[in-house]
Amino acid sequence: MSDPLQPPLKKNPQKRTVSPTRPPEGRSRAALGLTAAAAEGRFALQCCAECGAVQYPPRDACSTCLSTELPWRDVSPKGTLIADTFIRATTSLYFRDRLPWRTGTVQLDLGPSVICHVHGDCEKGARVVLLNRLDRAGQGVLIATPEKRTPNMQDDPQLRAMSSDPNYRRVLITDARTPNAPALAKALRTAGAAHVFVGEGETWRPYPERAALESLGVEFLPLDVTDTSSVNRMAAEYGSKVDILINNARFLRPGGVLARGDTGFARDEIEVNYLGLMRLAQAFGPAMCARTGDGVNSAVAWVNILAATSLSNSPEMGCFSASQSAARALSQSLRGEFRSAGLRVMNTYVGPTEDDWHQPLPPPKVTANALARDVIKGLTDGLEDVYCGDVAKDMADKYRRDPKVLERELTMGGEA
Amino acid sequence: MARRQGYDGVVVTAPVSVPYERYSIETAHWWIARALRASLQAAGLKPLEIDGFTVSSFTLSPDTAVGLTQHLGLCPRWLDHIPMGGASGVVALRRAARAVQAGDADIVACVAGDTNHIDSFRTLLSGFSRFASDASYPYGFGGPNVNFALLTDRYMQEFNATREDFGRICVAQRDNALRYPNAMMKKPLTLEDYLNARAIADPIALFDCVMPCAGSEAFLVMREDEAIKRDLPFARIKGTIERHNAHASDPIQLRGGWTLDVDDLYDMAGCAPTDMDLVQTYDDYPVISMMQIEDLGFCEKGGAPEFLRSRDMTVTGDFPHNTNGGQLSAGQAGAAGGFIGLVEAIRQVTGTAAGTQVKDARRALVSGFGMINYDRGVCSSAAILEGTA
Incomplete structure (x- = not known):
């Protein structure tokens, strides 16, 4: 079993904060297929379309028949740990701060041998299951884990380094008024979050979620994502205490371009959904990026909750979805900007949610609890893209x- | 009748080792020039008198052998660049020998050299190979130490080898290095020192690892009549082999490409392992020396620990091995590490090895191993040299 994670000690202001560093990040284009699969938590390898041979390391041509058709397919992650070592010396600044580091050779049942990270609970010679995870450089890496779950398995330091686990971390939910806020706060508490901050705009105005949030023991912070000085004030005070930021702020009105007579609502949608994200990132991003190496409660993830229609739009929520597409595009820029610090941007794409504004749309719809569950799972598995609910999964499959x-x-208007 | 044509009439001569330095502010070009010049001087040659040139180096970038011709003022009609790391020496030898034999060149200079700046080892590792960047360096960035830790771990499990078995190789080589003035390591090493050394990547500890340094090595290949005319001590090339990416489906490396070609090697040379007066294996870690001793027929697979327990690997012993200390004690000067054993073997069989001279050394086996492209060494090579005494 892994040693259970211990709560972080009170920060000693005289000690240096471990600098943000990242493991080696250079990859060939072919190898990025592993990263793409890891972003969604899948274990996939290249399989030759002609002879079926499974390839590793990633290649441009099959090492059995020279075919250049090598699609990535989800395959069995099982194998045997045939050799292992504890690395005690390295020239990598990232690993130097984390020695000793366990690495091994796993012979996959499918044939290839892989060099991989090794979970502390794996016995030499034992059967293992490989997980494909994003490391702090944001690249897909393989880690061998025990075939059967072990106690506190998620607390293994190497596995935790490849996750965004909320356990012992402090989380800011940016908008208390969004109906999913109580479910998110509750799920974070259950997942071991040390502290949950909830941003609250227009504090004088009552709203139904307030009582539920109060009962969860969250800390309310005055925060209005449309107000730059409000965002900057909160970031100055709390930015260094936020390890995970979940941006759930949302302004939504139905309708496409012609259904609306003017640009009024669209302006609000951009103000909250797009510029709100930008303000939050400008204010909280630098502080979080500076703390990505800061021990048990290091800053680890930035979560955006986006409509699945940000992938491809339709008139029902046409103007709103356009603001979601803008936010999605911004998140891709943020991934590039947060990359050097190892701060992960996790986008959660949701189908129509179970709330007033989606009332005219047919089921299935995503409940707040289902969304919260998928966000926690995504953080625990260190994902970068989470598709929440059947509609979002379906849309992602079609988009791919x-x-x-x-x-x-x-855009066929239901005339099919 | 032998399957392959011999190297009759072709010889190797003018071995040069430029003393290594831990760190150097000079470039690979500088180190290669030093070795080339010394080798030419030994043979009484001017740069324009050689018509063949081959170079091996990791730190020559952005130049290759081509850039060196202009840089060093050479005008060869036969040119090669051999990027095979630890297998480079033997491969350079066998290519040059065929060129001379066929008349494509008359005198070929074979040179390897690298510099070692502060931090250049880390830089070299970062860009070593695509598979390494994609699939080994992200896993702890331990470089070859990690690959060899994994191979050694597996070898110990399979063949019941102990740390002491590996230690005996390192201790004997240190003993040899104390006789070799160019060796980087000058302090005696005991088995106790070896066993108590700082762990690097279990089961690899400090004295299992080579010290990266700057240095260069060179030799000349020419016709025997040319060597006689110049009054040079020379060695004949009795047999050579080369192989790449052998046993690709082995889950982890416990053998190298030598196993595929070893019979060919001894057939060509007309001799057997027991005929060797000394053996120079590629020794960036002791486990790989054991694999070479097995795969080149001195004992069965997995038998090297037992085989070596009853043998003395020093210069004066019954199994002289890496007589100048090898890379483990002399240092690893990049691609020159692929030449160090061959250059020392030329000195040995020509009776010019001075302090490390093995008594009556006539026949030497030299083995090369190179390029951890991903999880194992891809290149293997070997040659048998014979002196004229």
Whole structure:
């Protein structure tokens, strides 16, 4: 079993904060297939389309038949740990701060041998299951874990380094008024979050979620994502205490371009959904980036909750979804900007949610609890893209298959 | 009748080792020039009198052998650049020998050299190979130490080898290095020192690892009549082999490409392992020396620990091995590490090895191993040299 994670000691102001560093990040284009699968928590390897041979390391041509058709497929992650070592010396600044580091060779049941990280509970020679995780450089890496779950397994320091686990971390939920706020706060508490801050705009105005949040023992912070000085004030005071930021602020009105007579609502949507994200990132981003190496409660993830229609739009929520697409595009820029610090941007794409504004849309819909569960799972597994609910999963599959076909399906107005 | 044509009439001569330095502010070009010049001087040659040139180096970038011709003022009609790390020496030898034999060149200079700046080892590792960047360095960035830790761990499990078994190789080589003025390591090493050394990547500890340094090595390949005319001590090339990416489906490396070609090697040379007066293996870690001793026929697979327990690997012993201390004690000067054993073997069989001279050394086996492209060494090579005494 792994030693259970201990709560972080009170920070000693005389000691240096471990600098943000990252493991080696250079990869060939082919190897980024592993990263793409890890972003969604899948274990995938290249399989030759002609002879079926499973390849590793990633290649441009099959090492059995020289075919250049090497699609990535989800395959069995099982194998045997045939050799292992504890690295006690390295020239990498990232690993130097984390020695000793356990690495091993796993022979996959499918054939190839892989060099991988090794969870502390794996016995030499034992059967193992490989997980494909994003490391702090944001690249897909393989880690061998015991075949059967072990106590406190998620607390293994190497596995934790590849997750965004909320346990012992402090989390800011940016908007108390969004109906999913209580469910998120409750799920974070259950997952071991040390502290949950909830941003609250227009504090004088009552709202139904307030009582539920109060009962969860969260700390309310006056925060209005449309007000730059409000965001800056909160970041100055609390920025260094936020390890995970969940931006759930949302302004939503139905309708496409022609259904609206003017740009009024669109302005609000951009103000909250797009510029709100930008203000938060400008204010909280630097402080979080400075603390990504800061021990048990290091800053670890930035979570955006986005509509699945940010992938491809339709008129029902056309103007709102456009603001979501803008936020999604911004999140990609943020990934590039947070990359050097190892701060992960996790986008959670949700289908229609179970709330007033989605009332005219048919089921299935995503409940607040389902969303909260998927956010926690995504953080625990260190994901970068989470598709929450059947509609979002369906849309992601179609988007991957052919974006143009999806676009036409979504814009046919139900006449199919 | 032998399957392959021999190297009759072709010899190797003018071995040069430029003393290594831990760190150097000079460039690879500088180190290669030093070795080339010394080798040419030994043979009484001017740069324009050689018509073949081959170079091996990791730190020459952005130049290759081509840039060196202009940089060093050479005008060869036969040119090669051999990026095979620890296998480079033997590969350079066998290519040069065929060129001379076929008349494509008359005198080929074979040179390897690298510099070692502060931090250049880390830089070299970062860009070593695509598979390493994609699939080994993200896992702790331990460099070859980690690859060899894994191989050694597996070897110990499979063949019941102990740390003491590996230690005996390192201790004997240190003993040899004390006789070799160019060796970086000047302090005696005991088995106790070896066993108590700082752990690097279990089961690898400090004295299992080579010290990266700057240095260069060179030799010349020419026709025997040319060497006689110049009054040079020379060695004949009795047999050579080379192989890449052998046993690709082995889950982890416990053997190298030598196993595929070892019979060919001894057939060509017309001799057997027991005929060798000394053995120079590629020794960036002791486990790989054991694999070479097995795969080149001195004992069965997995038998090297037992085989070596009853043998003395020093210069005066019954199994002289890496007589100048090898890379473990002389230092690893980049690609020159692929030449160090061959250059020392030329000195040995020509009776010019001075302090490390093995008595009556006539036949030497030299083995090369190189390039941890991902999880194992891809290149293997070996040669048998014979003196004229």
